[in-house]
Amino acid sequence: MVNKTPQVLTIAGMDSSGGAGVSADLKTFAAQGVYGANVIVALTAQNTMGVQQVSMTSPSMIHAQLKSVVDDLKISAVKSGMLGDVPTVEAVAEFLQQADFGDYILDPVMVAKGGAHLLSDEAIVAIKSSLIPLATLITPNMPEAEVLSGSNITNHEDVMQSASKIQQLGVENVLLKGGHASGKDVYDYILLADGSHFWLKSSRVDTIRTHGTGDTISAAITARLALGDDMKKAIIYAKAYVDATIREGIDVGHGHGPLNHQARVADRHFPEVLENV
């Protein structure tokens, strides 16, 4: 039987230090037990201390990679991460409009942990007009949500309003990640397609080893959707997974170190689900 194994795709950039981007996605896919394919839109010379150089893939090569994948594999969910510039966003949008890759998880990566910009201002406009309407789920962190919604976030009420504005841009579901806020607990907010919403609360791990947390949670959601979870279950499980990868950390590099993608999810890693708050 051809293509029985669950397969997912990441469209993103390579991080030479292996902690973020495509590397984080593939490690996450493997940990969830799905097969991962990858379309590389950029190379970054990067480590745990910052991004030293970026080289973009040509749109024709992006198209060729996507075609090679669609011509042979059976992708049941796709995620995008770092997209960099307008030609890349346009190449990806054009392909996603025609290809059937199943659920599309859009992680609107804008800035790396060390502060390097991974998306041009013009490309933010292109993502809003061409990619957001195609997405099943978008997973902005707080600064990305502020840019996409055009509103400041200082409290939980602002988070909910920002997510609602982003949903109005045409995406079905919104996960607004709370890693960038301060406080002893971390709150992620989820607004689902049917208008229902909830918070995921977990205790903050006091560490700077959080390189690739955003890539990892969106990749884990992509994998869980391909395995048949509904959106709510996929997000809760993915949150438990990323929590385990941070909590059971490894010691790599001098700066924002990578996660332990081999960490196993245990009951103690599951977040508190706060409904109707």
Ligand SMILES: Nc1ncnc2c1ncn2[C@@H]1O[C@H](COP(=O)(O)OP(=O)(O)OP(=O)(O)O)[C@@H](O)[C@H]1O
């Ligand atoms: N210190 C921490 N302790 C526990 N959970 C965390 C911590 N930092 C981030 N998280 C969790 O990790 C996930 C990613 O959140 P975050 O807001 O850091 O994303 P991000 O900025 O896109 O990450 P990155 O840019 O590194 O890919 C969220 O579920 C968040 O709650």
Ligand SMILES: Cc1ncc(CO)c(N)n1
């Ligand atoms: C290639 C790449 N993609 C995404 C991120 C954000 O984590 C990063 N630092 N590098």
